[in-house]
Amino acid sequence: MTRNIRLLISYDGTDFAGWQKQRDHRTVQGVLEEALADLHGSSISLMGAGRTDSGVHATGQVANFHSLNESIGDEKFGAAINARLPRDVRILSSGIASGSFHAKCDARSRQYVYWIANSLLGTAHMSRYAWFLRKLPSLVALNEMARVICGSHDFTTFTASGDASKSRTRSIKHAVFLTRGSMLTFQIDGNAFLWKMVRSLLGTMVDLALNGGDGKEMREILDSRNRNKAGPTAPARGLFLTRVNYE
Template sequence: MRNIKLTIEYDGSKYNGWQRLGNTENTIQGKLESVISRMTNRKVEIIGSGRTDAGVHALGQIANFKTNTNMNIEEIRDYCNEYLPKDIVIKKVEEVDDRFHARYNAKSKKYLYKIWTGKIPAVFNRKYTYDIQQSLKLEAMKKGASYFIGEHDFEAFCSKKSKKKSMVRQIYNIDITREGNEIHILFHGNGFLHNMVRIMVGTLIEIGQGKRKPEDVKEMIASKVRKNAGPTAPARGLFLYEVDYEHLD
């Protein structure tokens, strides 16, 4: 039995997220499993590094599956890209050790969020940026972001609560840059809770607008109360950027 690792890029605009759902086939995992099962003539389960929500995109999602196919990695890649919808692309196929697990072996993840601040909407960016058409104070946002760095209980920045799972996560770095009318926020952490990145973005936007002070982030974290943090930014500006299995940058 071979273990195949996939690096996947997708536009999540029209999908109900990554995870296969019983009431719809309109998921990234569902589309992949359908094509790969047909390719191998056997039902295949795809394991993803994590679940992206409806409307969220990926530049570097990682998944793996087990198969007995004799096809080489180039043939697997080419078959998938021929029969998958054109908004899902297999960028890379690798044969890996049998013990590799896309979710359990992930050491850290990076998420990128894009914000459009131009006064005139950008037609061709509208599905991939959060269009606020308002300038933001970058230095204030960077200061606010600094309070997220480190290991914290992020219960105030999570939409779904689970009594069984810890809300503690470690953020290694948050890089905020401006490229023309776009602001890019790159988050690097050992893991992220449900909607955590989007809530952090919503909070940083309010700081950039002057509605909150950078120091307020400390109180939000300490409170562990969701309503004390900022709003949840839209899914369309969020990209799963990279999944790391070996080391921390």
């Protein structure tokens, strides 16, 4: 009997060329499918909810695969796969899903969190997981700009060249900057995201805030639908896929 197994996955994206399997590159999907093939004795296709870019991390990636293996319990797959994985990828939990469940197609929204640290105060280990800035921008200015991007918009300005999406319209349910001790976090929840969209949005807002910009300027940049109007793209290392929502 075929079972559809759902996985909750975390990974340190530093040494990966992103989620999606690529020839001659180390990817999260590729490493996981190698572990699944070793476990099953045959190739297994894994469907992930979010195609994170090179260097991006996850604490809440969701994926699913179909298994004919009857000797492993639904909730035991995590441990069995972990035994075959490198240290920078971990299965947090496993369980059975409905036969029709698809981690990507059934997702209603995805939540990302980005960490920004003061380079004069940040701890050494955070250099892999945060964007270090010598000066943190105004929280008030940042949240004024974050409110601008909420709702349904054409985000052409904030996608990378080469994005093959037929539509550039995306719906942002929630976007907010918060302080966490000496650090800032940017939390964003949307139905889907264009290639490098989150990092482009963040880099633009930080650049504007550090240079006295406001929500009006952010609105003008968004509405321009001109990639040349966007600011620098924030580095990948501070970005985490933290949650995928299915309800």
